[in-house]
Amino acid sequence: MATKVTFSASRVGSCTRVLSAGLLGYAPTPTPPEQLRYIQAAKDSSRWESLVKEDLRDLGYKFDIGGYCPACGRDGIHVQLEYPLFTLIGHLDGQMTGEGWGGPLEIKALNSNGWSKYLSKGLDGFPEYRDQYTAYWAARKDPRKGLYAVKSKNTSELDIKEMTAPPGNIDAIIERLTYTAAMVRAGKLALGEESDKCWFCRFKYLCAKDDSNTTADTSRVPKLDSTEMVKAASMWREAANLESRAERLHNEARDTFLSAGLSRFEVDSLDISIETRTRISYPIEELRKWVPEDALGKAKRVREYREVRAIERKAQNGNS
């Protein structure tokens, strides 16, 4: 069985072509001199992190910071998520403790341009940070509330966000990484994704971007072939066949029983009773005519669920 690839949580928001190039052993081009200062700035991050931790403690926030992770040779709280084609590893700057908390603590320090962008766009202006924190959130058992602290390197201002939900979509992240891992497994580079990081991309010499509508483009859909997955596909097909056969049989038997013209009878040890019942429903379109929207809102219950759809590939392609 092919081995899984490992992605670092701090890089999950990176371009999929860059991620696959690194895993396939392609070398990045040397860093141009004008970009060296960015690398130096990144190296300063642990100093800023310590300062922000002090600020947060002074403000009364409580958190654990873990320690040295010997497996990875770095500081932080090691978190790991396993998926069929890849492992996702990250190191939290801290984990919030205390009543009602439990989520990850993440600290960043930004230069003046980054700081202005963060104030205007928040984490949406930094997809890599957003996806990193989303992965950290998914790795916590009961996150409830976490903390995102950003410091301005120029003014020392501190922006603290108490997070009650992940800022990004973990399903979309898993989909991108599964696609990348499947391409790497096949020995191919994944298609790239245009972003504001392209200007200093060191794999530009390999670039090929995905300009297609990804929902319509099935070439990006990874193909899983483990015994467990193939067995699930066969169970799904069997269930679909049974469901449609069950519905057909029920309808046919029901019509035959109704045709007897009796309200109760026994047939082949089945006790059949037929009653006329009333089903009451309140169609939302009708309710809207009579009930104000804010009153409807009070009765609203939202339940999140994960829909799984499976469409026969041949039928979808029109080849059947």
Ligand code: SF4
């Ligand atoms: S230049 Fe190409 S490979 Fe590099 S980040 Fe942009 S899309 Fe990805």
Ligand SMILES: [Zn+2]
């Ligand atoms: Zn580790």
